[in-house]
Amino acid sequence: MSKRQFTAYEINQLTKHGLDPFTLADIINPDIPIEYITCFSEFRGRDFEVDPSVLIPRIETEEIIDIALKHVAHKRSVIYCDVGTGSGAIGISFGIELAKRNLTYYGILSDISPKALNMARDNLESLMPQDKCIKLIKSDLMNDYPEIEFDVIFANLPYIPSTRIKQLNSSVKDYEPIGALDGGKDGLKYIRKLLDQAPKFLKSKGVIILEVDDTHTDTSEFDGHWSIDVQPDINQKNRFWIISKK
Numbered sequence: 081m082s083k084r085q086f087t088a089y090e091i092n093q094l095t096k097h098g099l100d101p102f103t104l105a106d107i108i109n110p111d112i113p114i115e116y117i118t119c120f121s122e123f124r125g126r127d128f129e130v131d132p133s134v135l136i137p138r139i140e141t142e143e144i145i146d147i148a149l150k151h152v153a154h155k156r157s158v159i160y161c162d163v164g165t166g167s168g169a170i171g172i173s174f175g176i177e178l179a180k181r182n183l184t185y186y187g188i189l190s191d192i193s194p195k196a197l198n199m200a201r202d203n204l205e206s207l208m209p210q211d212k213c214i215k216l217i218k219s220d221l222m223n224d225y226p227e228i229e230f231d232v233i234f235a236n237l238p239y240i241p242s243t244r245i246k247q248l249n250s251s252v253k254d255y256e257p258i259g260a261l262d263g264g265k266d267g268l269k270y271i272r273k274l275l276d277q278a279p280k281f282l283k284s285k286g287v288i289i290l291e292v293d294d295t296h297t298d299t300s301e302f303d304g305h306w307s308i309d310v311q312p313d314i315n316q317k318n319r320f321w322i323i324s325k326k
């Protein structure tokens with residue numbers, strides 16, 4: 081195995097978490113993501129615990145919280161959910177922002193993976209130890225959701241088209257969970273199902289905020305029921321669908 085060359089960012093992360101880069105360089109596989117070595121990933125300035133059962137939260141995703149905050153700026157109480165929560169990065173970060181603004185909130189964080197839910201629970205306990213308003217549930221999309229209408233539905237579901245998985249970097253395809261990546265033939269498999277289920281779970285003025293692949297620019301198949309605004313991420317790649325009822 082070749083000696084691993086750490087980047088400055090990786091050296092920072094290792095030392096921050098008490099690990100010695102010089103020792104690790106000889107024994108760590110060159111492709112394993114640094115976050116799975118330190119067991120933490122930064123999201124909006126907070127350390128979320130991660131392991132290979134959950135996707136490493138991405139910097140591009142951070143903006144989804146700001147988009148949602150704009151939508152609830154006029155409200156005193158917010159009911160929201162995070163479908164496919166993984167480490168809980170989106171749902172917990174949004175809860176923290178609402179609590180900081182003294183808003184009343186109720187959140188449901190869900191995933192199909194029990195291991196991901198355990199990780200999200202650990203993160204909720206360490207990042208929002210006083211919280212009593214966020215619930216974690218196991219659910220295939222929204223199949224097992226209680227009958228609640230939400231102000232905000234977040235979903236960063238697997239969206240990479242299946243044929244592209246083998247072209248991903250080894251650090252992603254060989255280490256991150258395939259169940260968090262593969263979005264079926266065109267990457268829209270889960271998004272289609274979610275948008276079929278979502279109408280009864282969304283308030284009339286509510287919003288669904290999805291993270292999508294940058295190739296997902298044609299939203300015309302959803303035109304019948306939804307108004308969809310496609311927005312770019314910080315790298316100017318199409319990344320978010322902001323969806324409201326027609």
Ligand SMILES: C[S@@+](CC[C@H](N)C(=O)[O-])C[C@H]1O[C@@H](n2cnc3c(N)ncnc32)[C@H](O)[C@@H]1O
Nearest residue numbers: 135137164165166191192193220221236238260
């Ligand atoms: C791309 S990861 C996103 C994780 C996290 N929301 C984030 O932004 O870092 C997708 C997540 O969706 C979950 N997932 C996949 N299929 C699902 C389904 N049918 N129902 C619910 N969650 C699902 C995966 O387990 C994974 O945690």
